[in-house]
Amino acid sequence: MVDFSLTEEQKSLQDLARKFAKTEMLPVAAACDRAGRFPEDVYRKAWELGLMNLNVPTEYGGSGLSVFDQCVIVEELAHACGGMTTSIIANCLALEPILLGGTEEQRKRTLPAFCSSYHLASFCLTEPSGGSDAGGLQTRCRLDGDHYVLDGEKCFITNAPHASLYTVFATIDPALRHKGITAFFVPRAAEGVVPGKDEEKMGHRASSTSTVKFDHVRVPLADRLGAEGDGFSLAMRTLDHTRTPIGALATGIAQAAIDYAADYSLKRHTFGKPIGEHQAIQLKLANMAQEVHAARLLTWHAAWLIDGGQRGSLESSIAKCFASDAAMKVADDAIQIFGGYGYMKDYPVEKLLRDAKLTQIYEGSNEIQRIVIARELLTHYA
Amino acid sequence: MELLVLIKPVPDPDTRLRPNAAGTALDTDGVKWVLTGYDESAVEQALLLKESAPGSRVRAIAFGPAPRTEEILRSALALGCDTATWVEQPSGLVPDPMLSANALSWACQKTPFDLLVVGKQALDDEAGVVGPAVAERLGVADYGPVVDLRWDPAAGKFNLARAVEGGLERITASGPMVVCLQQAWNDPRTAKLQNVLKARRTTIDKVSWAEVQAGVGPAVPGTRLTSFRLPPPRTGAKMIAFKTPEEAAQQLVRLLREEAKTLP
C-alpha cells in the first residue's frame, strides 16, 4: 500500500528537529546572516542531539537514519535557517563516500570519531576550473611507494575551514577523465593541507565555505576509498544519496516563505481590508502552496525509492531541481507580498531568497539535473 | 531513590485554540498535544535528582485518552525517564481534576516511591488540584509551590524552598512526599535523537480503567464545564506621536498615569 503519512517515529523526529530549529537556530539566524558568523555553539548542540551524522549507521555511533527520515529533519531545520542546515548536514555529504566506498576497517577507523565528539568533515569535489564537469577535475594523485601524493586545489568547500577530515577526489591522469578519478580521505593535520579563507557569500552566510589546497600531501595507500578509477562513480553515488535532502532543504526554505507571507497577508491592510483578502494575493498564496506541496511530495518519493534500494538518480534529480526552483519562486512571491518591507533586511523574507538561490547551484546545478532528467527520459524513446 | 512524575498532555502553546461549536469546551480538532510548561519542568527536576543520586529511577505517569497520552509518555521516556505508566481514560469521559487525581493516585500507590514530582498546575486548565489531592489520597505530605529541590545524600533528606509572599521558605523533609513545582526555574533539556527512537520501542505499562474503578470506586466527575470562551481580542493600542525620545517618554508616563492609571 502506498502511504503518504509520516509514522509516529517520523513525527517525533520532526518534533525534535522543529524544536531545535525554533529554540536554537531561529533566534540567532538573522544575526548570523548579517555578520556572516559561523555559529559553532549551535552546531555543537546539533551534534549533541544527534542531528549531525544522520546517515552514519548506529554501529559507528551515528543516527543511522533512512534518507526519508533525513529529509523530514532537514526540512524542519531549513525552515529556521538554510545556511546553518547546510553546515549541519555537511558531515552527511562528506562521510557518505566512506560509507559507500570504504572498507569495514576504513569505516571503523574514521566514522566513530565524528560520533563520539564534535568534528566536521568536508566533501572536496569542486575545483576552481569547474564543478559541473567533475570528470574533468585537475587535482592529481601520484603513487609513490605505499603513499599517494596529492597536488591541487578545491574550491567552494562547505565547512572546510573548520573540518578535521576531507574526502577528496583526485585523478591519476586527467587524460583518463572519469576513469582516472580516485577518492581518498585526508586528515586536516596531514602536511600540505591548507584550507583557505572563508568566502563572503550572498546567502547561507551562517555556513562556512573556502578553498582547500593540497600541496604535496602524502596520503597512505590505506586511505584510498575503493580502487583507482572508482572515484567518479563513488562521487555520483554519494550525490544520489545527498541530493534528495537538498530538495528537503529547499522545501523548508519555501515553507518558511509561505508561513511568513500568509501571516503577513492577514495583518497588513490596504484599501480597507487585509491584503490576504485581495484576490491577487490569494492567487499568489495558492500558487506558493502548490509549489511547496509538490516539492515535498517529490522529495518524499525520491527518498522512499532510495530507501527501498533503488538508485533513484532520476527521481532525486527531479526532486532537487523542482524543490530548489520552487524555493526561489516562493521566496520571490513572499517578498512581493511583503511589498517594500520584504526588501528590507529587518524582515525575514529577503534572506530566504538569498538562501534559496544556492539550492539551484550546489550538489549539481539545476542545468546538470535537467541534463540527467532529459537523458533518462530520452532513453525510453530511443 | 524511586521517583514518580505526573504529566498531562496539553495543547501545544503554538497551536491556535478555539472553542467547540456549542461553546462548552475546547475544540480538540487539529490540536497538537505536548509535554510542556510545568510538566516539562517537573520531568527535568526528576531527571536532575536522578542524576544526583546514582541508582535512582524515574517513572512517568499520565492519565488521559489514547493516543495523545502515550505520545507525551514517550516524550518523557526520550528525555530520560526509565519507565512509563499510562492510566487509561475511556473515550467519552470528561474528567475533572479530582477524578484525575483519584485515577493517578491508584497508579502511584502500586509501587513504593520516595518522591513524587508534579507541576504545581497544568498549563491548560491551571486547576492546581492534582498534586495536593494525590498526596491526600496517598496520605503523604505535599509541598508547593516549590522553587528549589535538592537531595542531601548525607542526611538522606530533601532540601526544598517554597515561594511564599515576599520571600522563600526553606524546608528539610524526608520521603515519601509530593512536591508541586513552580515552572521554569530549571532549563528543561531537549531529547537526543537516539533516545527519541529508543523511546518509541519502549513498552508503556498500562493501568486499565476497569482496574482504576475497582481500586478507587466508580469514578464520576464532580464538576462539569458549562462554557468555554477565548479571551476577547485586545483592542485600543495607542500610538504616541513624538519628535524626541524625551517627549515620547513624557507622553507615555502621562498616559500611564492619567488614562491607564497604572502609575500613581
Ligand SMILES: Cc1cc2nc3c(=O)[nH]c(=O)nc-3n(C[C@H](O)[C@H](O)[C@H](O)COP(=O)(O)OP(=O)(O)OC[C@H]3O[C@@H](n4cnc5c(N)ncnc54)[C@H](O)[C@@H]3O)c2cc1C
Ligand atoms: C556555498 C557553496 C557551497 C558548496 N559546497 C560544496 C562542497 O561542500 N563540496 C563541493 O565539492 N562543492 C561544493 N560547492 C560547489 C558546487 O557544487 C558547484 O558550484 C556547482 O557544482 C557548480 O560548479 P561551478 O560553480 O564550477 O559552475 P560551472 O560548472 O562552471 O557551471 C557554470 C554554469 O554553467 C552551467 N553548465 C555547466 N555545464 C553545463 C552543461 N553541460 N550544459 C548546460 N549548462 C551547463 C552550470 O549549470 C552553471 O550554471 C559549493 C558551492 C557553493 C556556492
